[in-house]
Amino acid sequence: MAVDSAVTVARLRHGAVRTLVTVAKSVAIVVPVFLLATFVTFALRSLSGLSPAHIQLGEEATPEAVARVESQWGLDQPFLQQYWDWFTGLLHGDLGTSWVNGAEVSTLIGLGLGVSVSIAFLAMGIGIVAGFVLGTVAALRRTTWIDRAITGFVTIVSVMPAFVVGIVLVTIFAVGLGWFPSAGYVPLAEGFSPWLTHILLPAIALSFDVVADVARQLRSGLIAAYRENYVSGALVRGLGGRRIFFVHVLRNAMGPALATLGLKFPALVGASVVTEWIFGLQGFGRFANDSAQAGDVPAVQGVLVVSILMVVGFNLVVNLVLARVTPASQRGV
């Protein structure tokens, strides 16, 4: 009994240490990435040559007035000083104020984040489930007509850009059949089904890309894993097909598909710019587009920082899951 619990404790400790090591390794990669990405983001203002003075005073402002406004915004400081102020602000969750309306950028982003995050995660969920089913069925029935049909379907799906799918879905299901609202968003707090019907079409539009990649990676991963010796070994030991699939093959085949998910997330966040435009949603991507076109640099920088944070955070989670599912994949890092 005592030995049992000691073994359990040792195992838990081993697991915890391994998780910590993975987190530490991932953070070691993430920190320089984050610093570099924020620096590029910040440098955008200098590169663009935009100034709040032109937005507030118009194009015909006197140089004195421009200088006054710019010093109010701290733009007369040295570049690195500005970057440092902005960056320390970021660490406190302060993304600065909008040049256009003087509101807190973090508040403005918070307004749209709910829509975009709901859609991104629903799209991810649809992509994982559909991609998993298609990839698995294709691999288990490989070289049959089912496999060929799925592969063909996946090919078609993979060349459809999110905004094309979005337009088709709006045309058929919202305008044509009237099953779904064609625009707008309802928060989850106002009920599950209105929330879902408003975000389902954009999520499906975004999910196509994920479906295609997960299905492809899983199919080739599964086919490769079934050729390994441990599968023959398991067969010889008399294990059932289901057990071999779930315990041996799937776990080894999932690595590339999981790694793909980490790469797909930035694409999902990015594509929200277009889908939110199509579906008339006031989300994160729409805000980015509107702010960029209005020349509202702090707002754009805020959006980019938040999107980088989301991507980096999501990749951290994917890495942890990868380390858990396929420990061997971590040795090479």
Next chain:
Amino acid sequence: MLSLPSGRIAVGLLILIALLAALGPVLAPQDPLATSDNTLAGVSGAHWLGTDYLGRDTFSRLLAGSRISVLASLEVALVALGVGAVPGILSVYLGRVFEWGTLRLADTLVALPFLLFAVAVTALLGNGLTQAMLVTGVLVSPLFYRVSRAATLTVARSQYVEAAIISGASVGWVVRRHVWAKVLPPIAIALAQTIGVGFIIVSSLTFLGIGVQPPAPTWGGLLASDLGYLDYQPWAPLAPALLIMVTVWASNLLADAIRDVSGEAGRAFVDNRRDARTASNDPSTPLPLGGAR
């Protein structure tokens, strides 16, 4: 790659699209910018694809818009190639500092949601298509970096290269003589994929009205204006959408055909994992190559 039927289809389609880009503006039966009172007309002999909300001939606009879309996606692919492939090969040879630096740079670029960045940067830097393509090219360049680096790594560790170096060959000679041959097929695959990706991004940007001035027709822009009149012309988005999808499909098909023809060299970075495991019992990290998107 012309020995494969899929390769022939891909090349044929791409040549067609290139012709469309070269001759489209000339072939257009009517002035793509000329408005008329005949707005939102259906399909007819005079207007093969109807007219838009300003009475402009949709078919002519489609043909005239092909050049911008095709040229821009080529530009994305070439910028990405230049920015990504050279450091990818050099990262193997120029020492640990350069390697570490470029690897982190590639990680950073991959972490950026590139459509969002392309939109933001383009709009801020002056809203021109050239800026947009430069930015997009840089953002997708990690694909070339990883692909050329992975291929170079496998060459650099092979015995014939070791033999060449032992017999006194310089790094430059090894790169010219041996590395190019191994790196070119994966780069060609990446190039074909990137043209497809570039096409999607260009269409998305022009769809949002970024990078082009309003009256100029683009495939993405056509879709955007169709979106407002779905009640009258629900079939209107079909033609530009199909053109975009066929182009992307053709470039993906070309990528697959090159991969199949180039055999081991092209597949090196995909099968690496299995080969390494069976050869030395040392599974390496699955390379996060995936699709380029």
